[in-house]
Amino acid sequence: MTQEPGSPGGDRPRGGAVHHRGPIELRGAQIGSGTTDQRLLDSRGSSAWVHTDPWRVLRIQSEFVEGFGLLAELSAAVAVFGSARTSPDSPEYAAARELGAKLAQAGYAVITGGGPGIMEAANRGASEAGGTSVGLGIELPFEQRLNDWVDVGINFRYFFARKTMFVKYAQAFVIMPGGFGTLDEMFEALTLVQTRKVTRFPVILYGTDYWAGLVDWLRSAVLAGGKINELDLDLVHVTDDVDEVVARIVESMRQTKDGQ
Template identity: 80%
Template sequence: MSDSASTGQRSRGPVLLRRAQVQAGTTDQRLLDSRGGSEWVHTDPWRVLRIQSEFVEGFGLLAELPKAVSVFGSARTPVDHPEYAAAQRLGSALAQAGFAVITGGGPGVMEAANRGACEAGGVSVGLGIELPFEQSLNEWVDLGINFRYFFARKTMFVKYAQAFVIMPGGFGTLDETFEALTLVQTQKVTRFPVILFGVDYWSGLIDWLRTTVRTAGKIGEHDLDLLHLTDDVDDAVAHIVGSESGGSEQAQAERAAVADQPTS
């Protein structure tokens, strides 16, 4: 009797199984045997392949994009709201400056930015997400993809953008804002402006970060310099264009933020 048989051991590719973990049959036998349930499509190993496919599809779709800016904001913003008009102007100005515009592909601010880019003849991109309620890509998206997983989608927002513009929004917008700030603060991305558009809307958050978070020593002295607050479309676009220089205000703020980081 072989050692593997006596100890109840089996290899499954690179995986070693012993005792109660040993399963009857072989991997290719289970693959070719069509009988049995379909529960396997909901297992974690199968999800890994789905996750991989989302990255492959996203990378393949977006690899040839020109330089781009991701615009975030609320899906609940109505078409007749001033924030919709501002996002539409922003999308148009970014397209005219040679940037593709990437959004979450939904309604509200996302639709407005896509619309502005599309009407200005730019590249309008929508990265949608599967949600419990139906939300299809808006009609102004020229290049779109839907994701199952938030983290795969968020990677595409960062990988193919040179900047983020954050319009007024809710939890999803805040999530994207702080993820971007963390990536810039830790130099996972560089020369990467994070622009808060809407002075009245964002000032309370900035004040809390300054008077509570920074005062308590939870962020560095220069970390808030990573945010650019504005109400002006031209100013936002100029800040993005200017950030490409190594001596730009953005690059200086990033170097100062890195110098603030704890060393142990």
């Protein structure tokens, strides 16, 4: 409906044509030619529209739909994070492979970012032990495919959609030595637990020598400066023992079930 000159709700006349495109209302020079159906069926013209923000919303939606659909029937799972640069002959790779196997033997699916290094090792251990090995990959400027030990995999365009899958379908996070991506995932998990956006679950850092400096800084600078409290530090457990990692996760799941 057009607004008549001088009518309540506006100081200037709004006469003239009005075009409705679904819930959108257009006037004046904003009115284009044709209809939505016509534009859908017309294959001519520029393809730039596939890079517009409204189209990106549909791509984002599709990533959530695909992710939820793929992982909805996943059993209890543990997310393992760590560096893609870890070499297969390193002790950290061996530890991640052992961890993947023992988690699978304990009945957990293992979810990683699907890449090489620590991710490959955890997926490999889970797959070799007969467990469910999941890889959630990400589109990067440089070529990176899902590693060969991923049995159930999906590639994402958007980090935030991928992160949602980790948080939604993992009952614990194990953080192996890694770089910026690993740190991002670790602090994301800690923030969600601290702010009670998710049900509390274990966040375990593997490698006391590697993480000692960070933990000391959290205590001496962040805690001392009043930016977190003592209970926040209790959200993090650091160990060098794969069996302890698995035992803490199993115990946490048992306590969660008993509390329901």
